[in-house]
Amino acid sequence: MxxxxxxxxxxxxxxxxxxxxxxxxxxxxxxxxxxxxxxxxxxxxxxxxxxxxxxxxxxxxxxxxxxxxxxxxxxxxxxxxxxxxxxxxxxxxxxxxxxxxxxxxxxxxxxxxxxxxxxxxxxxxxxxxxxxxxxxxxxxxxxxxxxxxxxxxxxxxxxxxxxxxxxxxxxxxxxxxIPLYKFEGANSSWLRENYDIPEQNKILLFVGRLTKEKNLPFLIKAFQKIKMQIPDTTLVLTAQGPMEAELKSLCKNLGLTGSDVIFTGALPFETLVDVYHSADLFVFASLTETQGLVVTEAMAAGLPVVAVRASGVQDMVDDGLDGILTNEDMDEFVAAVCKVLVDKDLYDELKGNAYRKAEMMSxxxxxxxxxxxxxxxxxxxxxxxxxxxxxxxxxxx
The missing domain is CATH 3.40.50.2000 (Glycogen Phosphorylase B;)
Structure with missing residues (x-):
C-alpha cells in the first residue's frame, strides 16, 4: 500500500x-x-x-x-x-x-x-x-x-x-x-552518570511536555511532600516546553534544589530509553491524555506507574496490577508513591506486570x-x- x-x-x-x-x-x-x-x-x-x-x-x-x-x-x-x-x-x-x-x-x-x-x-x-x-x-x-x-x-x-x-x-x-526491540541493552546508569544523583536515591520520572495540561505543578508539589517522607528521592522531568521557567521557579519557592528536581530537556529516543531504565518509578499527573504513550514506554522498561486516574491513562494502567491510579488528590497520590517505594513485594509485582503489559502493546x-x-x-x-x-x-x- x-x-x-x-x-x-x-x-x-x-x-x-x-x-x-x-x-x-x-x-x-x-x-x-x-x-x-x-x-x-x-x-x-x-x-x-x-x-x-x-x-x-x-x-x-x-x-x-x-x-x-x-x-x-x-x-x-x-x-x-x-x-x-x-x-x-x-x-x-x-x-x-x-x-x-x-x-x-x-x-x-x-x-x-x-x-x-x-x-x-x-x-x-x-x-x-x-x-x-x-x-x-x-x-x-x-x-x-x-x-x-x-x-x-x-x-x-x-x-x-x-x-x-x-x-x-x-x-x-x-x-x-511500543518498539520493544529498542528497549533492549539500555544503560540503566545513564541518569547517575550524567547528573548529580546520589546512589541511594530512588528516581521518580516524568516524561512529556512542560505545558499546563500535564498538571506539573501538582506533580512537583506532591514530590515535595514525598521527599519529606522519603528524603532519598529525586524527581527527573525529561521534557521541554513553555512552562520550564515557571516550574523551575516553583521548585525554588518550595525549597527544592537543582539536585532534587532535575530538568533534562528533550532527549532523542535512544537516550530516552536509557532514562527510562535509569529510573525506579514513573509518575504522571496529566488529566488530558488520549493514551499516555509515555506510560506504556515506561512499562517497557519495567517501571511501575503511579498516575492520576484520567481518560487515556486509565486504559493503559491496570490499577493494582502494573501501577496505581489515584484521584487528583495530593495526599492520595503521595501515599501511593510512598507505598510503592517502600513495599518491595508490591514494587516487584508491579514491575513484572508492567513488562507483561508492554509485551501486549508491541x-x-x-x-x-x-x-x-x-x-x-x-x-x-x-x-x-x-x-x-x-x-x-x-x-x-
Whole structure:
C-alpha cells in the first residue's frame, strides 16, 4: 500500500503524536508499505529520511518550539497524482488535516483520522472566550471526523468521549505500540552518570511536555511532600516546553534544589530509553491524555506507574496490577508513591506486570491492526466503485 500521512507536527518537534507517527511509519515500512509524510518545516532542520514533504511554516505564537504549516505547496497536486496513494491518514482535523481531506475527496481516496488529542482541553491557549472556544472546537473536530471514512482512537475512553461529541463514523481503538526491540541493552546508569544523583536515591520520572495540561505543578508539589517522607528521592522531568521557567521557579519557592528536581530537556529516543531504565518509578499527573504513550514506554522498561486516574491513562494502567491510579488528590497520590517505594513485594509485582503489559502493546501488533483496517477500507472502496460501474452499465453508461 501507498500511505499518505498529513500531520500538523513532526520531527524535530517532540510529542506523543510525533512518536506515534514515527512508530507507525517504521512498522508499516517494515511490513512492505510505502509511507509519505506531509508536515510543517522547522528552522535549521533537514530531513535524513525519505518521502517527507515539508510545508512552509511560521512559529506558533503560544509555543515557540512548534510551527504552523501554511497550507500552500506549489506542485502538490502533481505530487499527489504521481504518488497514487491508496490511503490518506490525517493526524489532526486542523491545517494539514484539511489538506489531506481535500485530496482524499478530489481523488476518491479512503480517509482515516487518528483522534490523538482532547482538543477541547487545550483552549487555555486561547486568551479570550475559552468556553466558546471549547464548544467551537468540539463541533469543528466532530464535523471533521464525520467527513472521514474511519476514525482511529488510542483508547476506549476517547472512543466513548467522541461518541458523546456525535461522531457517527466507524471508530477503531488502535493504541500506539511500543518498539520493544529498542528497549533492549539500555544503560540503566545513564541518569547517575550524567547528573548529580546520589546512589541511594530512588528516581521518580516524568516524561512529556512542560505545558499546563500535564498538571506539573501538582506533580512537583506532591514530590515535595514525598521527599519529606522519603528524603532519598529525586524527581527527573525529561521534557521541554513553555512552562520550564515557571516550574523551575516553583521548585525554588518550595525549597527544592537543582539536585532534587532535575530538568533534562528533550532527549532523542535512544537516550530516552536509557532514562527510562535509569529510573525506579514513573509518575504522571496529566488529566488530558488520549493514551499516555509515555506510560506504556515506561512499562517497557519495567517501571511501575503511579498516575492520576484520567481518560487515556486509565486504559493503559491496570490499577493494582502494573501501577496505581489515584484521584487528583495530593495526599492520595503521595501515599501511593510512598507505598510503592517502600513495599518491595508490591514494587516487584508491579514491575513484572508492567513488562507483561508492554509485551501486549508491541508496535508490530498495533501496525498489523492498522494494516487490517487499511485493507478493509480499500476493499470497501473498490466494491463501491465496481457496484457504481455495474449500475451505470444498466443505463448504457
Amino acid at each position: 501507498r500511505i499518505g500521512i498529513f500531520t500538523d507536527s513532526y520531527k524535530p518537534y517532540t510529542s506523543g503524536v510525533v512518536t506515534s507517527i514515527s512508530t507507525f511509519k517504521e512498522e508499516m515500512t517494515r511490513l512492505g508499505h510505502e509511507v509519505y509524510i506531509f508536515a510543517p518545516s522547522y528552522p535549521n532542520y533537514n530531513d535524513t529520511e525519505d518521502n517527507v514533504f515539508r510545508f512552509f511554516s511560521v512559529p506558533s505564537p503560544t509555543n515557540p518550539d512548534y510551527t504552523l504549516a501554511v497550507p500552500v505547496y506549489p506542485g502538490l497536486n502533481m505530487i499527489v497524482k504521481k504518488l497514487r496513494m491508496d490511503i490518506i491518514h490525517v493526524q489532526s482535523p486542523f491545517t494539514m488535516g484539511r489538506v489531506g481531506l481535500h485530496y482524499a475527496r478530489k481523488y476518491n481516496i479512503p480517509l482515516v483520522i487518528t483522534y490523538h488529542s482532547r482538543y477541547d482541553q487545550y483552549v487555555h491557549y486561547v486568551p479570550l472566550a475559552q468556553d466558546l472556544a471549547k464548544e467551537v472546537t468540539i463541533k469543528y473536530s466532530s464535523s471533521f471526523c464525520n467527513h472521514c471514512d474511519h476514525v482511529v482512537v488510542p483508547s476506549q475512553d476517547i472512543l466513548e468521549i467522541i461518541r458523546e461529541f456525535e461522531v457517527n463514523k466507524p471508530i477503531t481503538v488502535i493504541p500506539t505500540g 508496535s508490530r501488533s498495533m501496525a498489523l491492526k492498522m494494516e487490517k483496517l487499511y485493507t478493509k477500507l480499500l476493499e470497501q472502496r473498490i466494491y463501491r466503485s465496481n457496484r457504481f460501474l455495474d449500475i451505470g452499465s444498466w443505463f448504457g453508461n
